[in-house]
Amino acid sequence: MARELVTGNNAAGYTLALAGEANRKARGAICGAYPITPQTEIVEFLRDFKFTKGRVVAVESEHSAMGVCIGGSLAGARSFTASSSNGLSYMTENVFAAGYYRLPIVMIGVNRTLGPPWNIWTDQGDTLALRDAAWLQLYTESHQDLVDTILLAFRVSEDPRVLLPALVAEDGFVVSHTQMVVDLPEQEQVDRYLPPLDLPHRLRGKGVTVGGMIFPHDTERHRMEIQAAMDRVPQVLAEAIDEFEKIFGRRPHGTLSAEHTEDAETVLIACNTMARTLRNVVKRRRERGQKIGLIKAKLFRPFPRQDYMRAVGHAKRVGVLDRNHSPGSGGIFWTEIATSLREKPGLLLQDYLVGLGGGDVTPAILDEIVDDLNARTAASEPVWKEVLS
């Protein structure tokens, strides 16, 4: 284990590379690589990495990047890539394809605002737009969380009980381009943690058409199987975390991280780096005796509804911080959480749209949100918390 000062992207690239390399005794690693800010350093890193058995193909588009991953994965290799924002949108058709093919591809989504207008800063709208693509989605709050979650993602995705692709999100620039100290894994550890990939439906000479035409009833079954696989993810993830701890000596967050919620009357929910800033705000308020807690959201697909029910506990007010916007609805986390908490009587659930387009979310802004939430007697439509910096 090496502790190093690196950018989030370098940490992610490094981890992907080790994961790919760990499959060298099986069918190797494959990556379709295409640049887009703020993800580019990941694929640059991967292109430079000397795989024992692996190839990083510098393709002509995100669509083809995922195409290469799909083909490589179907041929049995460990497959991964990274993208952002409009790149993800351009890739979308094949993102869905990867999910429906049931291929355990891992992709880093470096969150960036969708344009136009042109905006390179962080916003989870790009990855959340892919929420229906039959991918796991995991949102990470820090460099360390990112590294650990990438390894978890491979482990869970490739588990025969799951076999679905996974998207690991990190905040553009705030993580991707920020140098921080990270405990990076060793190859030997990753080798132990990630067993060789054995894709049951890989191309192996049989006369099978993967992804051909299908009738409605078989489609129902296909979707039901995907749902069942999603339903198994929390359990598989829990096991993966236990195993992770054994090998790496630390315990990453699971589906979510509930902090100070046991006695909290007010609970705030956020993902990515905003959750870390929020953690400081909550800590200071608790020091002042306020009954406040936070839930750091991590697993978005499958959405762990029961975990939210439990984590919210007896809180009277729940505020959701959404750095994303579904026009005509509101925050996307908020709608998911509202569905999860629909059976909590008397709960005040309020959505705050904050930090959209990469606005710099300071502790002060979060304090204002907490004050607003505490002052409420009833929820309103999502509140636009503008960041004027």
Place this chain on the structure above:
Amino acid sequence: MCTPRAGLKLGESMIEIAIHGRGGQGGVTLAKLIASAYFLRGQYVQAFGVYAAERSGAPIQAFVRIDDEEITNHNQILEPDHVIVLDRTLIGPRVVSGLKPGGWLILNSPEGPDAYVAQFPGRRVATVDATGIAVANGLGTRAVPIVNTTILGAVMKVLGLALPDVKGAMDEVGFGGANLSSGQQAFESVRTQQAPGKIEPTARVRVSGRVASILDRDLGGLPTIHTGDWASRQPKRHQLTPPCNDGCPAGNDVRGFVQAAAKKEFDEGLRLILQTSPLPGICGRVCPAPCMEACNRREHDEAVNVREIERYLADHARWPDVTKPKRAEQIAVIGSGPAGLSATYHLARRGYRVTLFEVGAELGGVMRTGIPSYRLPRDVLDREISFIVRHGVEVKTNQTIDRRRLLEMSHQFAAVFVATGLQESRALRLGQDAPGIAVQGIDFLDRARHGQENLIAQRVAVIGGGNTAIDAARSARRLGARSVHILYRRTRAEMPAIKEEIDEALEEGVELSELVAPLRLHEDALGPVLTCQRMRLGEPDASGRRAPVPIESEDSQFEVRCDKVILALGQTPDLSIYPEGSEVRDGLKLAGLTGAPIFAGGDFATNEGTVTAAIGSGRRAALHIHRTLTGEDLFPPAPPEVAGPDRITMHVFAHAPRERGVILPPDVRRGSFTEVRLGLLDEPGRPAATIEANRCLSCGVCNECDRCLSYCPEGIMVHRGSGNYEFDYDYCKGCGICASQCPRGVVYMAEL
């Protein structure tokens, strides 16, 4: 706004129609057409198809709903009021599944509804030949006729609508012309019938849910669909008659032996010839080869050199062992020309004891006396005669058979075959008798072969255009004539002689004067003079050739000086052997006899004038005799249709020049009676006979080229060897490519 009619429950006024068809036939459009007709009558309608992979030919379904009130159902129709079937091959239990009692079953079929009453008891059945009407009106293709607009007319009639409804619906959807007239024809011609009996309940087939997962490791090899159900036509195979076979007077399987040669199966090739002709080495030299005249390859480049291939087989293949007589019956054959020899051979092969009578000292008839040895060497003639005689044939030479002796024979033998050939030469009145100057060609040739002719420094005129004329002219050349001149009334194109022989004669210095007829021969002080008349070609005569007509002008006559005139105007039979007034015809038994049957054949009966025709005649005589004696009919069945050039896909075959065989140079051959043609000579790495035989297109007969199979898009053909091809009709879609790609007309498409 429409209010439900009083007394009706919701949906009771609704008519639901199910359409069964095939992709490409226009079932969904038919649904729209029917709906349009009712829409124009102010009703609520709904028309839709079952959308999947709409492949041309694949079964499809479409539906129509008609109601007085707004239609709110959006599901498929499982229990229709009426059913329409667009494709005859789909008519079966499935289409009536769920059909309500009293509903119409409207079928596209050329049959009347009575043809279906047994299949669909208790049903109201209507039929219309929509395919026939559509094809006649040019709608769609033969494989996939578009029948929707046609059948609309029938549907409208059966459901009680009127002709204007048909037109209205077509206008609404945008059809007219052939579509409209087809629909109207169907309206007029649909036939209906109530089938007796009770409707049998049909269990609806429920498609069972599949249990496979995309993650399954072993999904390969699951059964595919039976696309054979899509086909409206199926490929079949038949054999046609190759034009060469059709053209061979001897009845040889020409294509068969040429194809054997192509495969280097020379013994097999000879064996095939010997089935029908015992004289392959002779025919391979002197036959005018009508097979080559008929050869389809002439449309491509040049006819296959069948004559040389036959010769090659006779000269190079191993002759089979002979058989010996096994039967008691004795047969007399009179005349040992090709007809007599052929009859002798075929009778002897079938076990008869044959006695062969010949007027001359040696066997062979005209082949020996009339055909010069530079064309037909004696050893070849002897080889083939000897082969026949070795079948246990008793030979009697120097036998003159007259009418009396013939009648005696009919009491001594079980049957008699008369093939005495042509004994009388046609004369030509040349005015003044010129003894020693004008001679008959046949006599001249016979004397020539005995070395009794010397023409050194003489000028010879030969009159005629047949083989005898050419033979005489070329012999005269060889006998030292100063000049040889053939005079012919027509043009070279009409000359009955073998074309190559004419060419060779000219190469050897024989001159040809076309459109010239001799008028008279006289002598003046300088010697004999032949006066000639210039001719032109007039209207065709009985032979089909244009008749020569004298040119009427002052200078249309001219004189030719010559020392000898050889008449080669043809010969006629000496019929005196038969009772006066007898009809002499090939294969005809001499009437009015008490003794054994007497048959006539060869030139004696047919005057066809070729060895080949005589061989055929002799064989037929043998079969007649056999049938008369035993009642067993060994005549081959009537041959199928001839595969003419229109049946052959010529461009599939690469152009290839004919292998001509080796011919001695003219200056060598004109000084000698040694054989002019050396035949097809194999060189190392260049088997000429095989190369030439491979030019054969095998018209109308499969030669296992595998092209049908190679081009089959479905891979549903299997060649089990020896030309045994099978089609897997479970999967054949009936596209017809195999038939289109068969270059020789063997594979064809049969309507289902």
Place this chain on the structure above:
Amino acid sequence: MTTAPVIPPEARCDGILRPGNTNCAGCGMSIGLQWLEQALDGERPTMCIPACCGIVTAGTFPTSAYGVPTVACTFASAASVATGVSSVYAMNEEDELTVCWTGDGGTYDIGVATWSAAAERNEDLLYICYDNEIYGNTGGQRSSATPQGVKTSTTTAGKLEPKKDIMALVAAHRVPYAATLSVAHRDDFMRKVKTARKMKGFRFLLMLSPCPTGWKSEPGDSVDLIDTAVRCGLFPLYEVYGGRRYRINARPDGTPLQDYIKRQRRYKSQTLDLDALQAQIRENWAHLETMARAFPAPEL
């Protein structure tokens, strides 16, 4: 009554295209697939097939009318998916052939960027375009492969623009091998597939694929139509080595263009300009002959 199947079921499973597929009767693609199998001589390639008739052919899950591993790719993705597949085969030292089998929509139109990139990277792929000059699977719309004058459901009066010269585009990538294929010239077809198989890198084969449904022709005419297309000069048979060196395999033999046009109702349009088409054919040939003279591929 049941009869024994002509081809036993177990023999139906391993071929590239099995009987019982859903291609229309007389589909040229089917012939191409049969011949591909025969040319590969028992080798079983992995097929990457984008959205097109060619993938509908497979039938419905879990059945596969393809008897070899086949990936139904998204429309533009055949070459990228195949890149992934062949890369993994290669890194595992498996001498497996990866074939992209795509229609003209996937090759001339939506897939251009993808195959162009694969060609530029010289991926080890055999890319075969069965070009039926139409979006057949969606019911017959124009593509950039549709010839001038042809009626489609989106060019109801006949297409105005001439067909795209995809071979020139491919050659410009200087790929090791590009050739045109005719389903009427079997020996030529076989030789080209075998030639391509022996090479490494991006190999491109363009097959003019008769489509009775879209061309509105007799299914049984399919092969003859292509034969005519070659003989009248409309569809030249040639090879390009390294994007530079040309070899012509068949030259026009004077067969009139009309023989090709008149048997397809898709050409019954107001905009068909036969003279222009004929001039275009002449110009194509002049160009091709010039290239073949100036930059000849070695004699066979």
